[in-house]
Amino acid sequence: MSEPEAIPPSQPEATVCSLCQNPMAAEAGTSINGHRVCDSCAAQVQAELEAEQQTGARFPIALAGGAAGALVGAIIWAVIVVATNYEIGYVAVLVGYLAGHGVKLGAGKGRGQSLQIAAAGMAVFGLVIAKYFILAHFVVSDPSTAELGLGYFSPGLFIVFLQNIGSSLSPFDLLWIAFALMTAWRIPAPSKIQVGQ
Numbered sequence: 001m002s003e004p005e006a007i008p009p010s011q012p013e014a015t016v017c018s019l020c021q022n023p024m025a026a027e028a029g030t031s032i033n034g035h036r037v038c039d040s041c042a043a044q045v046q047a048e049l050e051a052e053q054q055t056g057a058r059f060p061i062a063l064a065g066g067a068a069g070a071l072v073g074a075i076i077w078a079v080i081v082v083a084t085n086y087e088i089g090y091v092a093v094l095v096g097y098l099a100g101h102g103v104k105l106g107a108g109k110g111r112g113q114s115l116q117i118a119a120a121g122m123a124v125f126g127l128v129i130a131k132y133f134i135l136a137h138f139v140v141s142d143p144s145t146a147e148l149g150l151g152y153f154s155p156g157l158f159i160v161f162l163q164n165i166g167s168s169l170s171p172f173d174l175l176w177i178a179f180a181l182m183t184a185w186r187i188p189a190p191s192k193i194q195v196g197q
């Protein structure tokens with residue numbers, strides 16, 4: 001592809017590898033994100049990038065990690081709302097953050113889009129769980145519903161929740177939910193490393 005271009009006749013300049021700082025010839029090595037690195041560093045980066053893409057076997061562990069993180073976030077959020085009687089929207093971001101880090105921890109070295117989807121999905125799961133338990137708490141502890149004998153896991157409560165989830169979300173809630181998903185999405189994002197000539 002490259003056109004023959006006149007290389008200025010200069011003596012081979014010595015330079016150093018951007019990663020290990022070992023001296024190398026200027027035209028040797030590989031370019032990684034525009035930095036010259038020696039062949040052994042380039043091979044190491046390449047191996048790490050390949051390891052990053054091998055998420056298959058770790059995927060279930062990543063999902064479990066994300067679920068655990070999302071649940072911890074959901075519990076923190078629900079406890080704050082129940083204790084203060086006040087719904088603080090930005091705690092939703094914590095749910096996304098913990099879901100994302102749970103996925104990342106479970107994935108080991110893995111990164112990539114499937115893990116990003118898993119992180120965002122687990123964030124949604126955590127947010128729904130938190131919303132449900134907040135609603136359930138207020139319904140169950142409301143003296144006017146005592147005669148209905150509702151518990152946290154009453155089927156009737158699930159139906160009430162599903163019927164009201166849409167209308168109970170304010171534009172602010174949606175904003176925080178969007179932030180939560182973006183937070184979760186970014187954490188296992190693939191590294192932006194380009195290995196070229």
Ligand SMILES: [Zn+2]
Pocket residue numbers: 017018019020021022037038039040041042
């Ligand atoms: Zn090097």
